[in-house]
Amino acid sequence: MIINIKQEFYKQRHKRIIWFIPVILLILMIMALCTLGYGESKRLLMTCYDAPDWIMFILVIIGSTMFSMEFQNNAILTILYKASKKLDVYLSKYIVVIIYDCFLHVLAIIFTIGLKSITMGTTITWTTIYEYHQPIWLNMLNTMLIDLLTTMLIISLVFLLSCLITSNAIVITTSFLVIFLGQAVSANLLNLGKFVNVLKWNPLNMVSLTRQYYNFAMYYSTTHLENVQIILGTLGYLLIFFILGYMIFRKRKFY
C-alpha cells in the first residue's frame, strides 16, 4: 500500500499541471475579490475568496485524469499485477487526491491571509464576529473543514464515474453537472412538495453542504436539511460512492 501511495505521489509530482494549480487558484481567488468587491468582504474571508468552488473544479479534473491516464497508457495492468490487492490501487489514488485536497485548502487559507493583508489591511479584523456568532477566522476554518468533506464526496463520485465510464470528458462533464446543476435539480425536486422528507436526502442535495454552511439562510430553504443533517448525509453518500466505485473497479475487466 505504501509503495502504491509513493508511486501515485511520484506520478502526480511530475505532472506540470499540479505545480500550476496553486497559481491558477490564486488568480481565481483574486478574480473573486475583484468581482464581488469589498461589500462582500466578510463573506470573501469566510469562503477564502470562493476557494471551495475553485478547488472543487480542480479536483474533478485531477481525480478523473488519475484513472484515465492509467487506462489510456495501459499502465493499469502493470499497476494491478504489482499491487498486492486491487483495493491498494484504488485507495492509494483516493488518499493522494485527499492529501492534495488538504494541501489546496491550506494554500487557500494562506492566500486568503495574504490577500486580506494586502487589500483590506485592518478595516476588517479576524476577530470580527460574523456567522454563527463566531469570529471570522473560525468561520473560515470551519468552512474549509466542511469543504474538505464536500470535496471528498465529489472525489468519491468522480472515482465512481471514472470506473463506470471510460471517457474522461464524460466523467468531467457529468461531475460538473452534478456540482453546479445538481443543487438546482434537487431544489426543483423538493419544490414539487411531495415526499419532501424522503427526497431531501437525495445525494444532489448534499453537494450544497459548503454553500449552506456559509449562507445558511439562503440554502436551508432549498435543501430542507439542517447543517448536521447535511453533514451526516454527505458522510453517508461519501461512503456509498466510495464502496460502489471500488466494487466496480474490482469487477472491471481489463482486457
Added chain:
Amino acid sequence: MLIVDKLNVFIGHDKIVNQVSFNIKSGEVVGLIGPNGAGKTTIMKTILGLTKFTGEVKVNNKKVTETNHHALANVGALIEHPAIYPFLTGRQNLELYSQQSSDMDYLIAALEMNNYIDTKASGYSLGMKQKLGIAIAFLNTPQLIILDEPMNGLDIESTIKVRQLIDCYAKNGTAFLISSHILSELQKVMTRAILINDGQIIMNQEVTKFNHLIQQDYKVMTENNSLAEAVLETKKINFARQDNYLLVKPQNLYQIQDELLKQNIHLREMSPVTADFEQIVVNILANQREQHD
C-alpha cells in the same frame, strides 16, 4: 518457479483457456506459441492475477489469485503494450518501479537507451517505448519475467540486445515465459516451447525435440534423376521435384534405395530437409486441424 495447474478461463460463456497445465523452472526460457486468439495473452494475464480463473497458479510455491498478488512481488512483465506514462521521462518511468538505481543504470546501458532516456516518453517511437517497457519488466531482478510479444517494433540491433539480456538473466536463474510471433527469434532464446491452440496445450517440449516431432522430407539426388523419377512413378512412390532434387517421405527411404539400386541408379546425395521452426509449428497446427476435420 511457476506452476500452472488445470487453468480454465471463461470470458462470458466462452472458454478461452481450457485445462492448461505447465511448470517453469528457474533459468528456463519457455516460449508460448500459437496462432492469434489461441489464448496466449490470456494465460499470461491470468498468471499475473488479472483475470478470473479456476485451477491453480503458483509462483515460488505461493498461490496467485485474482484478489491476492503477494506471490507476484518478484515478477516482472510486459503485457500487450508497454505501460509508459508519456508525461514522464524514460528514466522517471523506470524510477517509478525501481528499487535499486544500479539495476536501472545497467538496463539503460544494456538496451542502449542512454541517448533518449532523459527526454519525455511522449516523443518516443514504438521501438523506444518497447525497449522501455522491457526494461521495466526486467527491473529489480525478478525471479520470473513474462513477456508478451517483446520483439514488437524492435530493430535488429535492439532485438539482439533483448536476446542477450534474456540469456544473461536466465543464466542467473530468472525464469521466462515469452510469447512471440517472430518464431525465428524466439527459437534463439527459448529452451522449451509450449504450443497452444484454441486455449489448449498441443505440445510442451524441449526445443531440440521439436524437430523429431514431425516427419521431415528427405532430398535425394541421383546420377540420373529422370530415370529415378520413372522408377518411383512405376513403383507408385510419392515424390516431389525441387531444383535438382527429389523430395521423398522418410518412411519410403529404404524402399527407394532398393528400387534405385535394382535399376543400377546410384545415389549422389540423400539428406534430411532442415525443418525451420516456423514450418514445424505451421505443420503441427495444420495436422491438428486435419485431425479435427
